[in-house]
Amino acid sequence: MEIGRRDILLGSAALLLAPGGSACAATDRPLGYAIVGLGYYGLNVIIPQFVNCTHSRLAAVVSGDRAKAQRVAREHGLSDKAIYSYADFDTIRDNPDVDIVYVCLPNGMHAEYTIRAARAGKHVLCEKPMAISVAECEAMIAACRKADRKLMIGYRCHFEAHNLEAMRLARSGAAGKIRYVRSEHGFVQRDPTKWRLKRALSGGGSLMDMGIYSLQAARYMTGEEPVAVTARESTDRRDPRFTEVEDMIDWTLEFPSGAMAGCLSMYSANQNRILLMGDTGRIELEPATRYDGNEMWTGKDGRERKIVPPPGPAKTQFAGQLDHMAQSVRRGQEPIVSGEEGLRDMRIVEAIYRSAREGRTIRL
Ligand code: NDP
Numbered sequence: 090m091e092i093g094r095r096d097i098l099l100g101s102a103a104l105l106l107a108p109g110g111s112a113c114a115a116t117d118r119p120l121g122y123a124i125v126g127l128g129y130y131g132l133n134v135i136i137p138q139f140v141n142c143t144h145s146r147l148a149a150v151v152s153g154d155r156a157k158a159q160r161v162a163r164e165h166g167l168s169d170k171a172i173y174s175y176a177d178f179d180t181i182r183d184n185p186d187v188d189i190v191y192v193c194l195p196n197g198m199h200a201e202y203t204i205r206a207a208r209a210g211k212h213v214l215c216e217k218p219m220a221i222s223v224a225e226c227e228a229m230i231a232a233c234r235k236a237d238r239k240l241m242i243g244y245r246c247h248f249e250a251h252n253l254e255a256m257r258l259a260r261s262g263a264a265g266k267i268r269y270v271r272s273e274h275g276f277v278q279r280d281p282t283k284w285r286l287k288r289a290l291s292g293g294g295s296l297m298d299m300g301i302y303s304l305q306a307a308r309y310m311t312g313e314e315p316v317a318v319t320a321r322e323s324t325d326r327r328d329p330r331f332t333e334v335e336d337m338i339d340w341t342l343e344f345p346s347g348a349m350a351g352c353l354s355m356y357s358a359n360q361n362r363i364l365l366m367g368d369t370g371r372i373e374l375e376p377a378t379r380y381d382g383n384e385m386w387t388g389k390d391g392r393e394r395k396i397v398p399p400p401g402p403a404k405t406q407f408a409g410q411l412d413h414m415a416q417s418v419r420r421g422q423e424p425i426v427s428g429e430e431g432l433r434d435m436r437i438v439e440a441i442y443r444s445a446r447e448g449r450t451i452r453l
Contacts, residue, residue, distance in 0.1 A: 120188040120415040121148025123173070123181060123211070125202055127157055130216065131193030134380070134407065136161065141408035144415035148186045151178055178202070182209035189214055189414060191243075195290040196297055200225035203240065204232040214414045216243040218301050219431025221292025223439055226432040233428060241414045241424035242431035244305060248409030251383040252309070254398035255363070255372050259310050263387060264367030267348045271364040272306040274299035274378065275337075275355035281330045294324070294334030296438060300354030302378045304434055304441075306363045307342055307350035310372075315342035315350070317452050318437060320444040330356070340441045380406075 122145055124131045139147045149171040152158040158172045173181055181187055190206035192199050192215040200220040203213045213233060219242050220226050233240040246252040259267060275295060284290040291297055308314065320340035324331045337355035344350070353360070361376040373392060374385045386392035403409030417424040440451040 117144070117419070119144050119146040120418060121146055121186045122214075122411065123149035123151055123184075123187045123190045125151040125178070125190060125192050125206075126194040126198075127152045127154065127161055128193060131191070132157075132161065135191065135193060135411075136165070138405060138407040138411060139165075141404040142411050142415075143403075143408075144419070145189075145408075145411040148188075149173060149181065149184060151175065151181075151190075179205055179209055181206070181211065187211060188418060191411075192216055195284045196221050196292045197290040200229050203229045207232040207236040207238045207240075210236060210238070212239040212414070212418050214241045214243060214411075215428075215431070217431070218292065218297050218438070219428065219435055221297070223432065223435050226428065226435045230428040230432060239414070239418050239424060240428035241410075241417065242426050242428065243410065244426040244430065245406045245410050246302070246305065246378050247309070247426050248401060248403060248413065249378070249383065249406040250398040250401040251374055251385045251396075252306075252378065253401060254396060255365070255374055255385060256309055256312075258372055258387065258396075259365055259367075260312060262367075263370065264365055264372050265369030267311055267346070267365060267367050269348060269366045270307050270310045270350040271352075271362070271366075272303040272310075272350065272377075273353040273360045273362050274302045275353070275358050275360040277359060278330060278356035286330055286334055288333040291334060293438075293442065294331065294336060294338075295354040295356040296335065296338050296441060298354070298356075300338060300352065300438070300441075301434060303352035303354055304342075304437060306377065307352055308433075310363065310365050311344055311346075311348050311350065313344040313346060313348065314433070315344055315437060315453055317343040317450050318440045318444050319450040320441045322445040335445075338441065338445060340444065342437075 147165050150158050150161050151173040153175055162172050190211045190213050192202045196218055199215050203215050206213045285298055318340055322335050322338045324336040336357050339353045342350040363374045363377040365372040370389050372387050376383050385396040387394050387396055414424055440453055444451045
């Protein structure tokens, strides 16, 4: 049943992103986004992507730094009326130019700004991880439901050509019966002052940040939901970077079919890989989930055939994500990576931490 559900989701992604879709005629005004948080991701990665979009445009910015916000607004032809601070954010409800609020803030602020945006009558695209607890995720879903607004999570890999092709190959039986997925994500986190290392703002260490990619990959490559998790953590607590959050965490997921996934995240080495093993072959991506330059191979027991995926339905994974949300709003459809999808991950994340803490397998 899970495989069926994800097949439908993948199919609907293609449908929603198909160019020239009837419900989104060329005369339709692209929907307006407010970017909340002009940091690395919001400012340097997302804002430059609107030029690649068909159904989305930048309509406002929200920042604690007025001078930066004014500079960005000027660069993108926005007036001063399109600039908000965190204090006056709620007045965004009076701005009909803003349809969707995109939350690009530290993880510990996702819930507050998602809920405030929904109460202001705006749809929400919220960065990963959805929030820092199951309770927060549930409150975000409830607020958006109550306001009748859509909620999507920034799981960009669902719009990335290599990952889409890997999912399609896995589902089509290209590797035979799926037995095991290995997914590892990490980078060297050098700056001990970063909010990512402060629990109140991050909710946790590498698992919250990079482990989400490993967990997502285990779920979208198998197309199944795990029934049990066993985790172990290794962190040098004398290292000033890791006084509040974990460095390395490794976990095993068990799936109903008998398949397993071994996942890893860390802040002390660089790694970015997904490997699916089936009883007739394998699918490997390395790097797997980067912004660009991802590579993929299939083979019987190694990297025998390099796979160049067909171009994705959008110019870039970021534009695909932004336009998918805009079209979901316009068509009144659930985004393929909805709040419920973020909540599923957060339930597993809490179980991973619990398993590592208590030294036992947690049944989900
Ligand atoms: P940054 O630290 O670069 O930016 C965060 C921004 O949030 C700041 O620049 C600031 O913007 C605002 N902010 C408000 N309050 C605070 C605070 N107390 N401490 C720090 N910043 C604050 O982080 P990123 O852009 O790297 O990450 C933001 C979110 O995006 C995270 O949830 C992260 O997980 C996600 N992300 C997703 C990626 C993906 O590939 N999907 C990649 C990178 C990040 P201002 O000055 O405008 O107020």
